[in-house]
Amino acid sequence: MGPWNRVSVAKCQMLVTSVFVLLLGLFVASMAALTYFGAHFAVIGHASPEDTPYEAMHRWLFYAGIGLAGLLTLGAVLSAIATVREAGCLMAGGFLCFALVFCVLTQMAFWRFHNPAQVEDAVLDIYDLVYEQAVKNPSGTQWQELLAIQDTFLCCGKRTPSSLLGSSEADLCLGEQARRQDCLQGIRSFLRTHGHIASTLASVGLASMVYAMLLSSFLCFAIRSGRSLDRKGTYTLSPRARGCQPQEPSFFRRFQEELALHHLSEAGALHDRLGPSGCSDGPRLLQDN
Structure with a gap:
């Protein structure tokens, strides 16, 4: 395969990769919006006291997701335009966006590996705090917040040795609610499912960024070297057919x-x-x- 064919194949792959990265950015933005505005996280955030580790972590994850989605979208758009217009500067900008996304995803994967249960522990601590305050004071606002959490996660109470035994705790799980799962297990299961989806997106994003950086660097070098797909400014003459003379314009022939x-x-x-x-x-x- 000659150099021109390699550049053509790389440009086609860059366009397909840009579309895929654009869709990946859309998924990351949807995941960030679901994490911040979703019913499960919203009810936990409403019940959590101010200045808790969960609030800072929740806000940081949302801003990080939106920032990643913006960088992915910008990199995909710049790479697609640079591929079509053969602009080296735009291709370099797309490579920079992909490199930043790769660094952020690597940092998030490193944090996830060393703190796998940090988010889970923060949410469970909030539920424990609301649960204990609601059992101690059933007439307070914590009782309504506890019921909202249980209705959202479809769970009821918690079965641990540290639970407070009494009539208030017994009133939480009556009728059909008694058949629900333990809230500690329900919250943990939901957070683990959410974490698996986020980890899958991060893994796909890392692989895509490596491939996109390789393509963008190769095309940037090819564009700056003058190897374009369309060969602008270069013309080739087709071979003459046997027995046929080239036809000249009539005005030029009369002049001769x-x-x-x-x-x-x-x-x-x-x-x-x-x-x-x-x-x-x-x-x-x-x-x-």
């Missing part, structure tokens, strides 16, 4: 015929003035006189 006739007339006049010896008759007439 008139020029040939003019040369023939001048040659005839010159022949008339010259004698057989090739000399002019003028000097001979002067000698006769």
